[in-house]
Amino acid sequence: MRRMTIRARLTLVYGGLVLLAGLLLLGITYLLVYQRLAGNVVFMEGEAQSPTLAPGQGASSTYVKKIQGDVTSSALKAFLTQGGLALAVILVAALAFSWLVAGRLLQPLHRVTETALRIANAPDRGLHERIALDGPHDEVKELADTFDLMLARLDHSFDGQRKFIANASHELRTPLTLNRTLLEVAIDPATASPELRQLSQTLLAVNARHERLIDGLLLLARSERTVTDRSFVDLADVVSHVATVLPHDGVDVAVDAGEAPTAGNAVLLERLVHNLMENGVRHNLPAGGWVRVASGTRPGGTVFVSVANSGPVVPRYEIPNLFEPFRRLGVERAAAPGAGLGLSIVRAVTGAHGGTVHAEPRNGGGLVVTATLPTAPPEDDCAVLMATHDQQIADRCDHTIRLADGKIID
Structure with missing residues (x-):
């Protein structure tokens, strides 16, 4: 099963935080509005029970109380409905904005990944490439600089290995060439005995094998460099x-x-x-x-x-x-x-x-x-x-x- 990407997880985290903050804000606002409306209802009930009211006005106060309760319930319901819709719109906008911001923040990491993939597909011949990430000195740039340092050391190591093979092979070709010349002189039919000629032929075969080996090492060291x-x-x-x-x-x-x-x-x-x-x-x-x-x-x-x-x-x-x-x-x-x-x-x-x-x-x-x-x-x-x-x-x-x-x- 494929795991969720870091960008998607960051988007969900940001969206979850916005949703939590919106719900808290909506709840607190709801309590404040409810307390305010309830206070108004108590105040009007107190006025309705005042002894200065004339007889017959008690019925009207009950009617006013009922109306006030209906208004309060309708206001709170409208507040929750409209507040929920506003929160949903804000949540969608926050998710979209979080997706864009997360992609922007993770762009340097994508650059590191692309460079690593190119190098992985080109074995040691791609070690000369560097990320060279610009920007503030944060954790991502520190990671890229560390990766560049590792590549530089690996490149130096592989280059030194190729140079060693090439130099060693060049140095070995001279004595092998000299050995071949001496052996060819030693097997002169006019002066060499059959045993000496047989031994010289065997040594010439061994010498030729060593020469082929050195030529192969030289060609291998040369071919491991990118052709320009x-x-x-x-x-x-x-x-x-x-x-x-x-x-x-x-x-x-x-x-x-x-x-x-x-x-x-x-x-x-x-x-x-x-x-x-x-x-x-x-x-x-x-x-x-x-x-x-x-x-x-x-x-x-x-x-x-x-x-x-x-x-x-x-x-x-x-x-x-x-x-x-x-x-x-x-x-x-x-x-x-x-x-x-x-x-x-x-x-x-x-x-x-x-x-x-x-x-x-x-x-x-x-x-x-x-x-x-x-x-x-x-x-x-x-x-x-x-x-x-x-x-x-x-x-x-x-x-x-x-x-x-x-x-x-x-």
Whole structure:
């Protein structure tokens, strides 16, 4: 059952107070009027019983007393009726006024709630936003300032974490590159023994795995920032390109690349599609596996890339864990191929472009992973200009992404 809102409760409280005050005022006024009219009746009775009255005037005094009682009763009844109607009108006006005042007083709280919802829907990428509430230094402003302080500390913490990952990854790439060079020199067939070449090949494989891990960490740290420099990208071109260069490893890959114009960073979007397709090929059946890739537009101003594959059965409760870094399904980390960052990077890149990613288990095994992104605004639709071969391309599409010689260039 939905609880009553604070605005409604405040309105009822204010209305109840007005009703109580009106009833008290009406009751007190009623007593005062009654006492006044009763006093007049006693005064007239005293005059009627005066010894100075002539014989025969007693009957007239009784008649006057009756008339006075009827007038008093009629006056009190009219007072209660008209006073009740006036109180009802005042109560309705008070409720309406209380509703408006309560809404005005609660407006800063709505602003705090809207900001919190935006940040909650944008994980840590929305932590740079602040409420910055203006107005008197009251309890509501103190709450908003405290919330801003918390956001600032969280933003600083997440930013420091990303910088640490990026700096550490950069520092580790140099010794790994040096190790690879030394190992390649050591396996010279002219000087190295078979045992040394075998050992060097094993170390090269381990070194390559570490390099992929560091590259993935760097890309993850980069993709967790909101993309500000955007260019026109048709995901259909990206899907077609990745499908031609990605090793299939005996898996049947079918592509349905429908037009999907969006705006973003071309390198990150290519990595998003690459990771989705590579994940579908890698985690598949030993023989007879397949991958289906599709892109297109949807109502509501969004585009999508969807990758479905055959493969092992994936429990629904395990799906959220697959998007966490270094998490895999049913295999040990050391024995699993890859660095375990594929879907984590997909989620980070999608979020940085203002989109969402969703995975569903297939009946019979495998997954259907769909990334949804906002469509490109009309002013960024450079595909039309490219088709006209007009000079406007140089003016409006300085960063347009095009496909040339099988490579994406910016």
